[in-house]
Each structure stands twice: as C-alpha cells, then as structure tokens.
Amino acid sequence: MPPFRCGVPRGPGPLISGTGSPPVRKTRGFSSYPRPTVVPMTSSEPGLHTPDRVAASAAADVPALHLRGVVKRFGSFTAVDGLDLEVPQGIVLGLLGPNGAGKSTTMKMLTAQSMADEGEIRILGHEIPAESKWARARMGVVPQHDNLDEELTVEQNLRMFSFLYRVPRARRGEAIARAMRIAQLSDRGDTVVEDLSGGMRRRLLIVRALLHRPELVLMDEPTVGLDPQVRQDLWGVIDALRQEGATVLMSTHYIEEAERLSDEVALMAAGRIIERGTPTDLVAKYAGTTVEEYLPDGEGIDALEARIRGHGFTTRRTGTTVSVLRAEELPQSLRDRLTVPLRRASNLEDVFVTLTGESVE
Numbered sequence: 488m489p490p491f492r493c494g495v496p497r498g499p500g501p502l503i504s505g506t507g508s509p510p511v512r513k514t515r516g517f518s519s520y521p522r523p524t525v526v527p528m529t530s531s532e533p534g535l536h537t538p539d540r541v542a543a544s545a546a547a548d549v550p551a552l553h554l555r556g557v558v559k560r561f562g563s564f565t566a567v568d569g570l571d572l573e574v575p576q577g578i579v580l581g582l583l584g585p586n587g588a589g590k591s592t593t594m595k596m597l598t599a600q601s602m603a604d605e606g607e608i609r610i611l612g613h614e615i616p617a618e619s620k621w622a623r624a625r626m627g628v629v630p631q632h633d634n635l636d637e638e639l640t641v642e643q644n645l646r647m648f649s650f651l652y653r654v655p656r657a658r659r660g661e662a663i664a665r666a667m668r669i670a671q672l673s674d675r676g677d678t679v680v681e682d683l684s685g686g687m688r689r690r691l692l693i694v695r696a697l698l699h700r701p702e703l704v705l706m707d708e709p710t711v712g713l714d715p716q717v718r719q720d721l722w723g724v725i726d727a728l729r730q731e732g733a734t735v736l737m738s739t740h741y742i743e744e745a746e747r748l749s750d751e752v753a754l755m756a757a758g759r760i761i762e763r764g765t766p767t768d769l770v771a772k773y774a775g776t777t778v779e780e781y782l783p784d785g786e787g788i789d790a791l792e793a794r795i796r797g798h799g800f801t802t803r804r805t806g807t808t809v810s811v812l813r814a815e816e817l818p819q820s821l822r823d824r825l826t827v828p829l830r831r832a833s834n835l836e837d838v839f840v841t842l843t844g845e846s847v848e
C-alpha cells in the first residue's frame with residue numbers, strides 16, 4: 488500500500504491544511520524586549536523603517552509570510568506548485584520535505600533571488616517582488632554556506648555588516664555587542680574568524696544576519712553538515728531569537744531539530760505544503776503515542792506488514808522490522824499473533840515518513 492497523503496485545500500478557504508489556529512506567540516523571558524519594528528530609524532532609504540512603512544505592516548496580525556498560489560517553473564518542470572503558506576509573526580516554522588520538494592526554491596522567491604511565475608507573496612505586508620527592498624531590510628537571511636571574511640575579526644565582520652545593513656551609527660556598538668552576546672562570542676571579539684571553531688563560525692554567520700534586528704529570519708538548512716554539538720549551539724541561538732519575538736522560517740532535514748525548535752512545522756512535497764501543525768499535534772494525529780517495531784516471525788516482512796495494515800494500521804519499514812504507528816490501539820487478538828515488539832514514543836520522523844513516503848536522510 489502506498490503511504491497515505493493528506494489533501495491540501497485548494498481555492499478559497501483555509502490557506503493551510505492543518506490543525507487550526509496558530510499558536511499564541513511565546514513570550515519566554517524577553518517579552519519586554521523592544522520589537523524590531525519600533526526601533527527608531529531615521530532615513531527613508533530601504534533598510535530603515537520609516538513610521539508610515541512601519542504603520543503599514545507592523546500590526547501583530549499582519550502575517551510575517553503570506554504565500555498564496557505560488558508557482559515556480561523551470562522550463563516544463565514545476566518546482567513549486569500552487570504553494571499556500573501563511574506564517575504568523577513570532578513563531579519558528581520548520582520547513583520539512585524530501586530532496587527536491589521545493590524548499591530552497593521557495594526561500595529564493597522570498598528573498599527575491601528568484602521570481603515566482605504565478606501567485607501572491609507578501610512579507611510583513613510588503614508585496615514581493617515590488618517591495619522586496621523593503622522586505623529585505625526587515626529580514627535576515629542566513630546562507631547555507633559560510634561566507635564570513637576569514638581575515639577579519641569577529642567584531643570587524645559584524646561592524647562591516649552593520650554598515651551594509653545601515654544600522655544607525657549611534658546603535659552600531661549596541662547591535663554588535665548584542666550579536667556577540669547571542670552568539671556567545673562576547674569574549675571573542677578580537678579573534679580572527681579563521682581561528683574560530685566551526686560552531687563559533689556558524690553562530691557568527693547567524694547573528695550577522697540579526698544585526699539590524701530583522702523581524703523575519705530565513706534559514707535554509709542552517710545546520711547541514713554540522714556535528715551534533717555545533718547543531719545544539721545553534722539551537723540556543725534560534726531559541727534566543729524566538730524569545731525576542733522574531734519569526735523564523737527554517738528548512739532542515741534534521742527532523743529531531745525541527746521537532747525540538749519549531750512552534751509549527753510545515754511538510755512540503757512536490758512543491759506544496761501537504762500538512763502543517765505543531766509537532767505535538769502532528770505526532771498525535773498521525774502516529775499516536777506509541778510506535779512498536781516487530782520482527783517477522785516465520786512469515787516474510789511483506790506478509791507481516793500486510794497483515795498489520797489489514798487491521799487499518801499505518802506502518803513503516805525500519806530496516807528489517809515493521810514499525811506500527813499508533814500501536815497503543817493494536818487489538819490484543821492481533822498482538823497475540825505477533826512477536827514481542829520494541830516499543831518507543833512516536834515522533835515527528837514517523838509523521839514525515841508516513842506523509843512523504845520518504846525515509847529520513
């Protein structure tokens with residue numbers, strides 16, 4: 488049996504399939520920290536928030552991201568296929584999907600590196616691409632590949648970008664100090680980048696995108712290829728961002744990371760969002776509370792899987808075993824005819840594999 492898929496609403500109606508209203512924004516600890524939009528900026532140049540611009544889009548109910556019917560084609564191939572996605576301000580949204588799902592293509596349209604063929608994109612109320620300069624000024628983009636200036640120190644790298652981001656002179660010192668604090672690099676200001684560890688470099692790369700206090704941060708696989716310790720360092724940075732009220736859109740192949748960091752996750756496949764919700768809700772909806780792994784006993788693995796599925800259960804192959812989702816509901820009569828299972832808590836990876844039919848990398 489092929490993996491089941493959930494439908495995506497088309498046309499009018501809810502923008503996103505999923506579990507209902509967005510979560511209440513978390514305000515852990517730093518709720519009184521000023522929001523980026525209220526930082527007084529002084530020029531009418533893009534990169535600085537003039538009062539009318541702020542008034543147009545600073546309201547908390549303006550979505551950080553609004554994509555409707557977005558299509559991106561490469562020749563005859565459609566990479567993004569009528570994508571609907573709305574992200575409220577102040578959450579971390581993990582974007583999950585198999586290779587080729589269209590995650591990076593979507594990110595590139597948000598940064599106006601690539602133009603949509605159809606559909607509507609608004610970032611913090613700004614139409615894309617018409618107002619992309621304004622949108623870019625209010626967001627930080629963390630590139631997948633490190634492009635720090637290796638010959639400069641931590642502080643010099645940040646200072647250079649504070650110019651590029653047009654942080655007002657009076658605020659530069661504070662912005663750089665804050666960035667170093669978030670990156671836990673306050674005592675490394677004079678260290679040349681090439682002398683930093685990989686994890687320190689990655690943290691610097693991220694906070695560099697935060698100097699102008701962006702309201703929205705886009706990260707395309709920020710932890711790819713990093714060792715577990717470095718990834719965990721990065722998690723601290725993302726958590727700090729959320730505590731300050733920023734919105735984060737982060738694509739990742741590390742499901743555990745998405746489960747741990749995201750207020751909500753959106754699962755993307757074949758250019759569309761196929762499901763979305765809080766990790767807890769998605770796990771409960773698709774995988775219940777418990778997964779049990781059964782070894783075939785006498786019969787082959789195909790027959791074992793068919794038998795369990797015949798009782799209406801969702802299964803997935805895990806190496807030589809069959810994992811049964813929502814195993815807490817297995818009837819005793821069926822359980823009696825199975826081997827003693829390995830039992831574990833259901834997780835987001837079970838949901839991902841079930842919905843996309845892809846195994847995790």
Ligand SMILES: Nc1ncnc2c1ncn2[C@@H]1O[C@H](COP(=O)(O)OP(=O)(O)OP(=O)(O)O)[C@@H](O)[C@H]1O
Pocket residue numbers: 561566584585586587588589590591592593
């Ligand atoms: N410039 C391009 N020209 C042609 N096809 C492209 C181009 N960019 C992306 N694609 C195709 O669009 C599809 C989506 O690619 P995209 O990079 O967005 O996927 P992804 O979800 O980011 O995947 P991954 O997890 O591997 O990074 C793929 O089939 C890819 O080959």
Ligand SMILES: [Mg+2]
Pocket residue numbers: 590591592
């Ligand atoms: Mg990608």
